[in-house]
Amino acid sequence: MPPLSVLDLSFVNAGASAGQALQDSLALARHVDGLGYTRYWLAEHHALPSVASPAPEIMVGQIAAATRHIRVGSGGIMLPNHAPLMVAERFKMLEALFPGRIDLGLGRAPGTDGITAQALRRREVPRGGDDFLDRLQELLLWDTGEFPEGHPFRAVTVMPAGVPLPPVFLLGSSDYSANLSGRLGMGFAFAQHFAGIDAAGPMLDYRRLFRPSRWAGRPHAILAVAAICAETDVEAERLAMSARLSTLRRERGDYAPLPSLAEAEAYPYSEMERARIDRGAARLHVGGPETLRAKLSALAQATQADEIMIVSAIHDQAARRRSYELLAEAWGLPRAEG
Template structure:
């Protein structure tokens, strides 16, 4: 199996720990996965979630740029409705100056949080369509404005050749595929959120059929995201995955807190309905020993026609998380 693997990090803050420690763990992780051969390290944007330290991906990526030298760094993604397009263009061009030729700008149109927090993020700015925000972002980043544009002449600083990074559009349905094809961007399908393999394949096929080449992408490029928990044995992996179910249950209940431990997940007094919610969340992940995980990833890549897979591993123990990524890479390399 020669398909490239990448990492999507949500920066879990384990119960009993804190944000500074989680950030240091993230910097260790990005160094580890760079050495293991992962192609990209992306950081997701989430808000009002006390168990995750990924509220400002740009800050994490700037720090990661100083402790790595090869791995590509990117947002997975910037939730564009939460931000000014000009500020996004400036921030990621500056990141490109810190890490030349290895920055990706992944963009999504979801808020990455609940509706109330989204309103707080956006302040008094009126909402505008994602397509308009995207067009403004590209114009600010490249200087290519349509005739008569009111912001013509404004350039996102710093200015320099190759600083505006390649764009990726995040999608959990067919809409993002249409946008990515139209602007000649990469497509990142969120199978870890919507594990509908048929929909992922349909999005990939429609994207490839409608793709218009761009300076950054001469050909279409599809990346598929998956939640993965890998351990030496299936039993160990299933145990490590238990907190994932509790985390999603708490999100469903509107509760916020740090990422739970295995002991907390085992001790939680689930109702029958709550247990069903938690178990369903775990079933959306690929959980198992190295051979099982590698086989399922190979099948996922085949079924979705992915060019690349990006893996998110949420575990309470940072060492177990790093070990999961190592086991996966070693197993996939042997296929």
């Protein structure tokens, strides 16, 4: 069985504040720290009322300081929004403060709408609209120091000096990042929780194309999935109603906070809306401990995932923490000591 990890989007719950969502993230991280989960990653989103954190690097530091065992990282830093030197500085600082516990996941999407992306970047859009490769190359050169002779950046010292970048993973929901991370010899994480294609293709392509590099000697493919666990299948399906209604709204461009269970139960679904929920059901894995264990085990086998990363949109925070606990027990994760 591959290891399990946590992906946290810092969901804002209906009836609660964005500040409370950040506190909920800290509480969840403390809870799972001793349950045997391998990583705790934080996402980057901007100007979405449903997601509280636009700055994963800040949350990474806060959560690493509040935990003892689990690796903490970005899932991810949206590189086109940031100067590569700033990313190098911030994650070298995190690595220096928490050596051996930090990951750097990188994405190429803006994590927001077009207007907000323009406000974040405030620069001319590159020809073709995508300079991710240029930024990635620069970020890696800040780590290696191998800028060409005569390049002005050769004179810049990245502080803290002598600290490497943490392990780098490229994130994606298509075959682009799968192919790129394989050819560059980096880790890869596939976002099955919102991808429009089956995960097996990109996951297997990544493994087939992987070439050992200074960044990684062997492939490591993480499959990020949406999952909700409860004591029984019936209760898990009930808890999932909030997530299903939220997904339905997002497809209409409504990024309101995660609805309460009472609101989801009372919502008057049309036949068309129920059909849309049914079509997207495969992206949300729901069940009691044994049911969910069987579903995720089959998915891991089909995709040859080295690791499964769980994101759980559950309005009730006690139920959310219990979901991760039940899954850890069913998966047989070894609890951390001390």
